[in-house]
Amino acid sequence: MSYRLPPLNSLRAFEASARHLSFKRASDELCVTPGAVSQQVKSLEASLGVQLFRRLPRGLLLTAKGESYLPLISNAFRAISDATEHVAPTLKGRLLRVGISRPLSGRRHPAIERLRRGGDWPRTKLTTTDDLSKLIDGKLDVLLRTSPQSPPGLHADRIALPVPSGAALPATLVTLPGLAGCREVRALLRLLTRA
Amino acid sequence: MSYRLPPLNSLRAFEASARHLSFKRASDELCVTPGAVSQQVKSLEASLGVQLFRRLPRGLLLTAKGESYLPLISNAFRAISDATEHVAPTLKGRLLRVGISRPLSGRRHPAIERLRRGGDWPRTKLTTTDDLSKLIDGKLDVLLRTSPQSPPGLHADRIALPVPSGAALPATLVTLPGLAGCREVRALLRLLTRA
DNA sequence: CGTGTTGACTTAGATTTTCTAAGCCATGAA
DNA sequence: TTCATGGCTTAGAAAATCTAAGTCAACACG
Numbered sequence: 001m002s003y004r005l006p007p008l009n010s011l012r013a014f015e016a017s018a019r020h021l022s023f024k025r026a027s028d029e030l031c032v033t034p035g036a037v038s039q040q041v042k043s044l045e046a047s048l049g050v051q052l053f054r055r056l057p058r059g060l061l062l063t064a065k066g067e068s069y070l071p072l073i074s075n076a077f078r079a080i081s082d083a084t085e086h087v088a089p090t091l092k093g094r095l096l097r098v099g100i101s102r103p104l105s106g107r108r109h110p111a112i113e114r115l116r117r118g119g120d121w122p123r124t125k126l127t128t129t130d131d132l133s134k135l136i137d138g139k140l141d142v143l144l145r146t147s148p149q150s151p152p153g154l155h156a157d158r159i160a161l162p163v164p165s166g167a168a169l170p171a172t173l174v175t176l177p178g179l180a181g182c183r184e185v186r187a188l189l190r191l192l193t194r195a
Numbered sequence: 196m197s198y199r200l201p202p203l204n205s206l207r208a209f210e211a212s213a214r215h216l217s218f219k220r221a222s223d224e225l226c227v228t229p230g231a232v233s234q235q236v237k238s239l240e241a242s243l244g245v246q247l248f249r250r251l252p253r254g255l256l257l258t259a260k261g262e263s264y265l266p267l268i269s270n271a272f273r274a275i276s277d278a279t280e281h282v283a284p285t286l287k288g289r290l291l292r293v294g295i296s297r298p299l300s301g302r303r304h305p306a307i308e309r310l311r312r313g314g315d316w317p318r319t320k321l322t323t324t325d326d327l328s329k330l331i332d333g334k335l336d337v338l339l340r341t342s343p344q345s346p347p348g349l350h351a352d353r354i355a356l357p358v359p360s361g362a363a364l365p366a367t368l369v370t371l372p373g374l375a376g377c378r379e380v381r382a383l384l385r386l387l388t389r390a
Numbered sequence: 391c392g393t394g395t396t397g398a399c400t401t402a403g404a405t406t407t408t409c410t411a412a413g414c415c416a417t418g419a420a
Numbered sequence: 421t422t423c424a425t426g427g428c429t430t431a432g433a434a435a436a437t438c439t440a441a442g443t444c445a446a447c448a449c450g
Contacts, residue, residue, distance in 0.1 A: 003272050004285075024396085068281070080203075235408080252418090
């Protein structure tokens with residue numbers, strides 16, 4: 001028993017692009033540049049030997065084959081997503097508990113101000129702290145700090161936090177492994193890095 | 196709409212390992228070393244924050260979570276596999292038409308002799324030729340040659356062809372893009388590289 | 391009509407991921 | 421005991437992937 005699986009990362013790029021009918025919007029969802037998505041999709045088409053999109057000067061159209069491929073692949077991804085949520089559940093609707101180290105919470109950062117105001121998804125509960133042990137003990141879901149230290153066993157995302165001047169401040173978002181990469185954290189990352 | 200997808204290549208390593216209950220056998224199926232599979236699975240477990248296997252000194256056991264994850268993931272992969280076969284059909288049961296360039300077909304190579312005798316899967320039809328245009332025209336499915344040239348637009352796998360002395364001869368298997376990576380070709384690659 | 395914006399594309403080079411190779415260790419068979 | 425098996429780890433090599441920068445065609449607007 002063995003499957004015929006195309007390159008799965010390319011498949012993911014296809015699925016997002018087809019759903020949005022845009023490499024640009026797909027690239028936002030996948031947190032990469034449009035060029036990367038374009039390359040991935042091209043390599044998928046090459047490996048299948050099948051044209052999936054018609055490229056228009058401004059935007060995309062699915063070919064007949066692409067059209068029939070999309071729902072099947074989306075269903076499979078949904079199944080994987082559900083299964084994953086089932087064996088490794090994440091927030092289950094509660095607030096995302098975000099720790100923010102003092103130096104970041106003190107100064108006014110547009111992104112953090114926005115969080116503080118609330119209203120965005122994911123809903124968050126902010127605390128000023130830099131205590132990794134709270135993360136480990138499950139009192140906190142993620143911790144935003146300036147120190148680039150990535151303690152072993154935890155997941156760390158390095159991000160560039162915009163400051164009012166237009167520049168950016170390097171920071172690190174530390175996450176418990178079971179939460180890293182989940183939708184809520186991905187959305188938070190996007191919120192934080194947006195100007 | 197967005198999914199929670201773990202690293203998909205790691206997921207593939209998990210699925211194969213769980214099905215075989217062995218990194219070793221999974222690595223044969225995936226055509227990589229056992230170490231690579233071990234690493235992939237470990238990184239999946241880390242990213243989910245969940246233990247999927249119990250490692251015994253000789254062999255694997257699924258944990259309860261692994262056990263419940265496996266069938267869901269297998270189904271999703273089967274769905275992707277079926278969908279892929281549907282939009283980009285490959286052989287549909289007919290013989291795999293293999294071209295072999297004269298220098299390789301002349302000398303006696305254990306792997307090629309085995310092919311010639313037949314009996315293995317995939318069933319093949321061998322022809323002595325080195326004519327790439329036959330590939331392009333669809334008269335041939337794959338072409339095995341000594342020249343490492345990889346003509347643009349075709350897929351090429353570099354392989355090491357065992358010779359009776361125990362050494363190996365570098366060769367190239369050229370494939371139409373739509374066929375590259377399909378089960379039949381993967382099996383052929385395995386046959387050819389086996390001593 | 392220019393001019394600006396958008397969103398596709400390509401390419402080189404950097405970065406990150408993934409794989410291999412080699413060695414280690416515990417088990418069980420000969 | 422000695423060997424084979426099949427896990428594990430690690431460094432470094434190899435491959436895949438991403439970014440950055442620049443191109444081009446379509447469209448909207450003044």
